[in-house]
Amino acid sequence: MKILGWIFIVLGILLAIGYWNQRKEEPNKKKAYLAAFIASIVMALVGVMLIRVNSIPSSNSDSAPKTAKTTKTAKTSQSSSSRKPSGDSNDLGKKEKQEVDKKKAANERQNFASYKRALTQLPAKTKHVVTSAKVDPTSGETVVVLYDDALSLSTNELKNLAKTTWITISNMRDSYTPFPDNDSSSELYTTIEDSAGNKIAHTSLLGNFKFDSDN
Known part of the structure; x- marks a missing residue:
């Protein structure tokens, strides 16, 4: 598409110059050459549009993988960060349970010692x-x-x-x-x-x- 656009531009410019010169040499065909001249200019403009249209997908295609890669990296980071608190939470839960069990056992031993003293x-x-x-x-x-x-x-x-x-x-x-x-x-x-x-x-x-x- 880009090459075709350049072909349209070159041909359009060359034809425009040719028709313009022919218009001067043959005044009786002035209107015909003017129309051909305008058609050549239009051809050149079409070539410019083809080049611009071709460049837009190229820009998007280059940015798409980067966006996908960035999104994937972000998801990986979020996944890693979400796993870490889970491990920390489990460790914290185990420590809390150990502390509760330890305190419970100490209270029960104290209860039993107090009971035996009361018996005496x-x-x-x-x-x-x-x-x-x-x-x-x-x-x-x-x-x-x-x-x-x-x-x-x-x-x-x-x-x-x-x-x-x-x-x-x-x-x-x-x-x-x-x-x-x-x-x-x-x-x-x-x-x-x-x-x-x-x-x-x-x-x-x-x-x-x-x-x-x-x-």
Whole structure:
């Protein structure tokens, strides 16, 4: 298209010059040569337009790949930047969860330590009706020992004393839980004994008070 445009321009100029000269030499054909002259000029103008039209797509075609490349680069940058916060967010979430778990475990250990200290104060608070209260290191159960005079009580009186003691321990334990998972038995079971280790009452499998003399 560009070459054709130049051909039109050259031919148009040459023809225009020729027709102009012929117009001077043959005045009787002045109008005909004038028309041919104008046609030549038009041909030259058409050639100029062809060159300009040809140059426009060339400019666009050169810029198109650059635009596509720029867009691709921008998308790549956005994709990379969007992935980075995701990784940072995951790391932050893991750290936060670790901190929460660590704090939870520390609180549970503190709860259990406070519960065991409260058990040691129970004899003084009950005026030594309870002579000992502790968490058994083997079974993890809370073991409460009643004073020996309790054995001289009637069955109903002993049952009522044992139940009152069991409820007291349950309420005390509830105020300190939760405990660590490895000390969960202390949250569930209480055994009430005499000083010789004979079982008086305990927590049943269903979590209720069970007087051992009831068969």
